Every structure is written in structure tokens, then in C-alpha cells.
Amino acid sequence: MATTYDIAMKQTEAQQEGRAAVIVVENLRKTFGIHKVLDGINLSVDRGETLAVLGRSGTGKSVLLRLIIGLETPDSGSICIRGQNIAGLALDRMGEIRKKMGFLFQHAALYDSLTVAGNVAFPLEHHRKDMSTSERGDLIRQLLVEVGMGGSMEKMPSDISGGMQKRVGLARALALEPEILLLDEPTAGLDPISSGEIDDLILKLQHERQMASIVVTHDLHSAKTIANRLALLDKGNVVIEGTFEDLQESDIEFVREFLKQS
Amino acid sequence: MSDHGVIAVEGINPSIPKRRAEAMPSAANSGVKLMNRFFEWFGSLGIFCWKVLRAAVTPPYEWRELIRQLDEVGSKSFPLIALAGAAIGVVISMEARYSLTRFGAKSMFPATLVYSVIQVMGPIMTGLIVSGRVGAGMGAELASMKVSEQIDAIEASAINPYRLLAATRILACILMLPLLTLAADATGLLTGWFAQTLVEPLSFHQFVENGFHGATFSAFLPQTFKTAVYGLIIGTIACFQGMRTRGGAEGVGRAATNSVVIASLFVILADVVLVKFILVVFP
Numbered sequence: 294m295a296t297t298y299d300i301a302m303k304q305t306e307a308q309q310e311g312r313a314a315v316i317v318v319e320n321l322r323k324t325f326g327i328h329k330v331l332d333g334i335n336l337s338v339d340r341g342e343t344l345a346v347l348g349r350s351g352t353g354k355s356v357l358l359r360l361i362i363g364l365e366t367p368d369s370g371s372i373c374i375r376g377q378n379i380a381g382l383a384l385d386r387m388g389e390i391r392k393k394m395g396f397l398f399q400h401a402a403l404y405d406s407l408t409v410a411g412n413v414a415f416p417l418e419h420h421r422k423d424m425s426t427s428e429r430g431d432l433i434r435q436l437l438v439e440v441g442m443g444g445s446m447e448k449m450p451s452d453i454s455g456g457m458q459k460r461v462g463l464a465r466a467l468a469l470e471p472e473i474l475l476l477d478e479p480t481a482g483l484d485p486i487s488s489g490e491i492d493d494l495i496l497k498l499q500h501e502r503q504m505a506s507i508v509v510t511h512d513l514h515s516a517k518t519i520a521n522r523l524a525l526l527d528k529g530n531v532v533i534e535g536t537f538e539d540l541q542e543s544d545i546e547f548v549r550e551f552l553k554q555s
Numbered sequence: 556m557s558d559h560g561v562i563a564v565e566g567i568n569p570s571i572p573k574r575r576a577e578a579m580p581s582a583a584n585s586g587v588k589l590m591n592r593f594f595e596w597f598g599s600l601g602i603f604c605w606k607v608l609r610a611a612v613t614p615p616y617e618w619r620e621l622i623r624q625l626d627e628v629g630s631k632s633f634p635l636i637a638l639a640g641a642a643i644g645v646v647i648s649m650e651a652r653y654s655l656t657r658f659g660a661k662s663m664f665p666a667t668l669v670y671s672v673i674q675v676m677g678p679i680m681t682g683l684i685v686s687g688r689v690g691a692g693m694g695a696e697l698a699s700m701k702v703s704e705q706i707d708a709i710e711a712s713a714i715n716p717y718r719l720l721a722a723t724r725i726l727a728c729i730l731m732l733p734l735l736t737l738a739a740d741a742t743g744l745l746t747g748w749f750a751q752t753l754v755e756p757l758s759f760h761q762f763v764e765n766g767f768h769g770a771t772f773s774a775f776l777p778q779t780f781k782t783a784v785y786g787l788i789i790g791t792i793a794c795f796q797g798m799r800t801r802g803g804a805e806g807v808g809r810a811a812t813n814s815v816v817i818a819s820l821f822v823i824l825a826d827v828v829l830v831k832f833i834l835v836v837f838p
Contacts, residue, residue: 364711
């Protein structure tokens with residue numbers, strides 16, 4: 294397990310290199326029963342950077358995101374958000390960290406009893422009580438227009454398509470102006486045109502908001518489009534981490550096979 | 556004769572006793588597994604209750620959700636409870652009149668009806684009906700939210716789901732059960748009196764005066780307010796079963812069924828304990 298000293302050293306190194314590491318994951322391990330899902334993962338993401346995490350199904354990509362946002366607890370290792378280790382943090386203290394994070398779930402996970410606007414309003418109503426109703430309404434409208442859902446504010450989640458649900462999920466994730474954006478399979482199950490639109494939207498948001506993002510995806514084309522760096526996972530470990538060109542030039546058998554099949 | 560219709564002769568067919576010997580540890584294992592699951596369930600329930608209690612007593616408080624749940628549990632259960640109370644009133648009226656007439660104690664009818672409805676039938680009937688209607692609804696709703704990751708989404712939005720979803724629902728059940736019991740009692744007494752009046756005219760004033768003659772608040776209040784404990788049981792079990800659901804549609808169905816079955820069972824057990832407790836504390 295990484296010590297506080299190690300974490301501080303990493304942060305200092307990042308600062309000396311002119312980077313601002315927002316997420317630093319070190320030696321992260323997670324086991325479900327006898328199934329070892331993550332076996333000592335090391336990753337870091339800087340401000341304004343997008344890291345795409347690739348890998349076969351069941352390699353723990355989504356578990357990695359759930360660990361970062363605290364929905365799962367790691368067996369060992371550290372997850373530092375702006376220098377604070379969140380592994381095993383109490384629910385209330387974790388809440389403060391989570392306000393800086395936006396999470397897009399694989400199936401959007403919209404609240405089915407609320408309208409599209411109600412879904413985006415939900416985090417604002419709980420955390421931005423200083424906002425007036427009209428200010429909140431304006432922000433909700435602005436967020437939904439930004440993701441191309443301005444005309445569907447009063448629709449229920451069941452009345453819109455999967456791609457639209459992901460857009461609304463993205464607007465909800467952005468509501469509290471997060472510094473960190475975690476996207477779980479943002480283009481999974483979408484047609485190529487909708488996938489392209491979601492990719493463009495993520496790129497635009499990244500450009501405008503300069504968040505530190507981790508995108509878990511199977512879609513190599515999407516990863517290549519939206520990410521600065523890619524990390525390929527296999528058997529609970531990062532096999533390779535680098536640019537798309539680094540992956541292409543790699544002579545690791547698994548990397549070559551993965552790129553060939555994708 | 557063996558299980559497979561083969562005659563087992565000692566020494567000639569040794570495989571059959573061997574198979575039985577192998578089956579014994581397997582039966583013991585399943586017994587141990589069952590015990591483990593039993594204790595694991597209670598352990599998880601304890602942890603769940605602790606999380607809900609901590610969330611409930613610390614701000615921010617979810618007043619709006621609480622009001623929504625009060626409406627969901629109270630107003631929407633009212634017609635069913637009132638109707639069931641009315642039916643019970645008529646049944647007790649008919650049964651009591653027949654029995655009391657046989658024993659020459661017809662004058663005791665109002666008191667019998669009042670005590671039967673308020674002390675016995677009203678509370679337990681309300682508890683069981685609410686555990687069916689509200690327990691199943693809450694269990695299924697939360698289970699559906701759990702399997703579609705909506706509860707995770709609430710947590711990811713830095714909102715404590717134990718505070719927003721569980722504490723509000725449990726509190727709504729605690730507050731609403733005594734009020735629903737009063738409603739069941741009222742309709743039961745009204746229809747009981749009405750059924751009696753159809754056979755043998757009895758003024759409502761006389762019915763009330765005879766029925767409540769010599770009655771004290773301590774005879775009725777504990778019986779009515781004990782249903783707050785039923786509310787605690789129903790809300791806790793339904794939220795616990797719903798929020799620990801795994802699997803898809805099958806898991807949702809299982810959570811709804813388990814919520815009703817376990818809550819109803821615990822309500823009946825609590826009734827036994829509470830009746831004894833009330834008799835001791837309010838003799």
C-alpha cells in the first residue's frame with residue numbers, strides 16, 4: 294500500500310513537471326470472492342487530460358471507476374483525488390469529494406420517476422440551495438441545450454432513446470461543475486452516428502471545461518478520438534499505457550491481438 | 556430397498572451405504588450454509604439499521620421526500636384500510652351478537668365490539684395490510700432502483716441514499732401506521748354499530764356510551780400506538796430487502812415477495828411481544 298509520503302512525492306513530481314495530477318491511483322487491488330479483478334493498478338490523470346481505459350469484458354474497467362467514485366472499497370492501494378486518499382473514507386466525507394466528480398453510468402441510470410429536467414435538477418436541488426429557482430431553471434436549460442436535449446426537458450426517461458438518455462446523464466454529471474468526469478461506456482449500445490455525436494460532445498466539453506476524465510470503453514475508435522492517453526487492462530493489470538501510436542507500435546502479443554480484433 | 560429400487564445387501568453392494576455416508580456431510584454442509592445465511596442476514600440488517608439511524612439524525616433532512624412518503628404510505632393506503640376496517644367491524648358485530656345472545660350477555664355488545672376492534676383487530680389488521688401494500692411497493696421500487704443503478708447514481712451525486720430513500724420511508728411508516736389504525740378503528744366501529752342497528756335498533760349515542768363506559772385512555776392508546784413499531788418493522792424490512800437486491804427482474808420480484816413475507820411475520824411476532832409488554836406496563 295502506498296504511504297502518504299509516496300503520494301506526496303508523486304504529487305510533487307507532477308507539480309515539478311508542470312502537471313497537476315488530479316487523480317492518482319496506486320497499487321490498487323480489488324477481489325470479489327475468489328475472483329481477483331484488479332491486481333495492483335497504477336494510473337494518474339492530469340487536469341484537462343482524458344485517459345481511456347480499454348480491455349476485454351470482465352477485466353475490471355467499470356470496477357476501477359466505481360472504486361474511484363467510492364461506490365466500492367478497495368482491498369488495498371490508494372486513490373488520491375487532489376492529494377487526498379479516498380480509500381475507505383466515511384460516507385459523509387466522501388460526499389464532499391463526490392461533489393467534484395461527475396459520473397456517467399453505462400445505462401445512464403436516470404431516475405425514472407423524474408423528468409429529463411428533474412434528473413438534471415436533482416443534484417442542484419441538494420447541493421446548490423443558494424441558487425434561486427429561476428437561476429436553477431436557467432442552468433438546467435443551459436446544460437440540456439449544451440448536450441443537445443433542450444427540446445426534451447419535460448419528457449420522461451422512458452420516452453427517450455438510449456443515446457438521448459446518455460446525453461441527459463452527461464448533463465446531470467456536469468450539473469455541479471465537476472473537476473473530474475468519469476464515463477462508463479459512453480458509446481456502448483449506440484449506433485455509429487450517435488456514438489460519433491457523443492464523442493464530439495465529450496471532446497467539446499473537455500475543451501471548454503478542462504476536466505480530468507477517465508473513459509472506460511470497448512470502442513477503440515471512440516477512445517482514439519476522445520482520449521489523450523490509453524491504458525489497456527488485462528488480468529487486473531495495466532498491460533500498456535500511452536498514446537494510440539504507442540499501442541500501435543507495441544510488440545506485446547496481447548496489445549497486437551486487441552488492436553487487430555477491435 | 557435403496558432409493559433407486561435396488562435391494563441393498565450388506566457386503567454385496569457396498570456403494571449404497573457409501574453414498575449415504577457421503578450424503579451426510581453434504582446435508583450438514585447445507586445446514587451450516589443455512590445458518591450462515593441466517594446470521595449474515597441479521598448482521599447485514601444490523602449494519603443497515605445503523606447506517607439509516609446515523610443518516611436520519613444528521614442534517615440535511617429530506618423534508619420534501621418525507622412528505623411525499625407520508626402521502627404514499629398514509630393517503631394512498633387510507634381507502635384500503637378504511638374498507639378493511641369496515642368489513643372487520645361488520646364481521647365482529649355479527650359474530651359477537653350471536654355469541655353474546657347465546658350466553659345471555661347481549662347488553663355487553665357495544666363494549667365487546669369496541670374492545671375487539673380497538674384492542675385486537677384494528678392494530679394487527681392495519682399492520683398486515685400495510686405490510687402487504689406498502690412493504691411490497693417499497694421493496695419493489697427500491698429493488699428496481701438498485702438493479703438499474705439509480706441508487707448508485709444518488710450516491711455518486713454525493714447524496715446519502717440511506718437518508719433520502721430509507722430514513723424517509725421508515726419514518727413515514729412509523730408516523731402513518733397509528734393514524735391508519737385510528738381510521739380502521741373508526742370505520743370498524745361505525746359499520747359494527749350499523750350492522751347491529753339493522754337487526755336491533757341501537758342509537759349511536761347509546762352505543763358509544765355503553766362501549767366506552769369505564770374505558771381509560773391507557774386501555775386504548777398503547778394498543779393504537781404500538782402500530783408505530785409495526786411501521787418501523789415494515790419500513791425497515793422493505794427498505795433493507797429493496798436496497799440489497801441483486802440480479803434483474805427476478806431479484807426485484809424476490810425483494811418484493813420477501814419484504815411482504817418477512818415484514819408480516821415480524822409484525823405478528825411483534826404483536827405477541829407487545830401485547831405482553833402492554834399488559835405488564837399498563838395493567
